[in-house]
Amino acid sequence: MKLIDTNALIVLVLGLIDPSLISKNKRTSIYSEGDFLKLVQVIEDLDKLITIPNVWTEVDNLLNRIGYLKYEYVDQLKVLMSQTEERYLSSNIALSQAEFWSLGITDTLLLQVAKECDLLITSDSELSDFANANGINVYDMVLERNKDFF
Amino acid sequence: MSVTNTQNIDLKKLFLIAKDHIIDILNDGDYKPDLRLEEAKFNEEEGVWDIIISYLLKNENITEKTEVSPLNIAFGQRKFERIYKKVKIDTQGKFIGLFMYTK
Numbered sequence: 001m002k003l004i005d006t007n008a009l010i011v012l013v014l015g016l017i018d019p020s021l022i023s024k025n026k027r028t029s030i031y032s033e034g035d036f037l038k039l040v041q042v043i044e045d046l047d048k049l050i051t052i053p054n055v056w057t058e059v060d061n062l063l064n065r066i067g068y069l070k071y072e073y074v075d076q077l078k079v080l081m082s083q084t085e086e087r088y089l090s091s092n093i094a095l096s097q098a099e100f101w102s103l104g105i106t107d108t109l110l111l112q113v114a115k116e117c118d119l120l121i122t123s124d125s126e127l128s129d130f131a132n133a134n135g136i137n138v139y140d141m142v143l144e145r146n147k148d149f150f
Numbered sequence: 151m152s153v154t155n156t157q158n159i160d161l162k163k164l165f166l167i168a169k170d171h172i173i174d175i176l177n178d179g180d181y182k183p184d185l186r187l188e189e190a191k192f193n194e195e196e197g198v199w200d201i202i203i204s205y206l207l208k209n210e211n212i213t214e215k216t217e218v219s220p221l222n223i224a225f226g227q228r229k230f231e232r233i234y235k236k237v238k239i240d241t242q243g244k245f246i247g248l249f250m251y252t253k
Contacts, residue, residue: 029191030189126204129230142186142187
């Protein structure tokens with residue numbers, strides 16, 4: 001299973017609606033259609049993609065006011081939510097982890113679930129740092145994008 | 151949804167301008183700061199680019215004798231910490247300043 005975080009999922013959702021939206025969103029502004037296509041290649045199969053409810057909540061909080069593309073947005077959510085797996089972890093679990101102080105609830109829970117997954121797909125450098133420190137396999141979208149700048 | 155205008159901007163150019171101006175404040179020596187471009191947004195009000203960068207900063211307060219414990223990690227006693235900063239760059243590519251930024 002491959003676990004996906006909020007920003008990476010936002011890239012996926014926007015890319016499925018219209019790839020040109022990706023660079024227009026503040027949180028995904030460094031990405032292009034090419035990065036979206038790479039993400040799709042990494043995911044390979046939606047049936048093997050997993051996330052947590054906290055991530056969906058963050059995605060919706062950030063994209064729900066998408067304006068005239070609302071219908072397309074809801075359609076893509078239906079597709080993604082029906083094909084991917086959603087795993088629930090109690091918020092209490094996050095509070096009991098030392099990483100919570102740095103990462104907050106969502107990313108701390110992601111870190112816990114990632115320990116049982118083959119890959120963590122993230123667009124959050126700090127989460128990637130913690131995942132690497134825990135020996136978790138990471139597809140770090142920020143790192144991949146920044147390779148173009150050196 | 152926040153809207154940016156990165157279609158016609160060279161992100162690499164913005165990143166390199168920021169890098170040239172902050173490289174001096176990064177720790178030198180035995181580790182790579184993993185400097186990254188995180189976001190780039192044109193600030194319409196100010197007519198400048200607001201870009202977010204991140205880098206790893208070595209915690210010089212940690213010594214070999216510092217106990218590695220969950221409590222120390224919780225209160226920031228990690229060997230490295232990722233720092234986020236906002237950099238403002240004008241449309242001519244001139245570095246304006248480095249600002250605090252909370253993710």
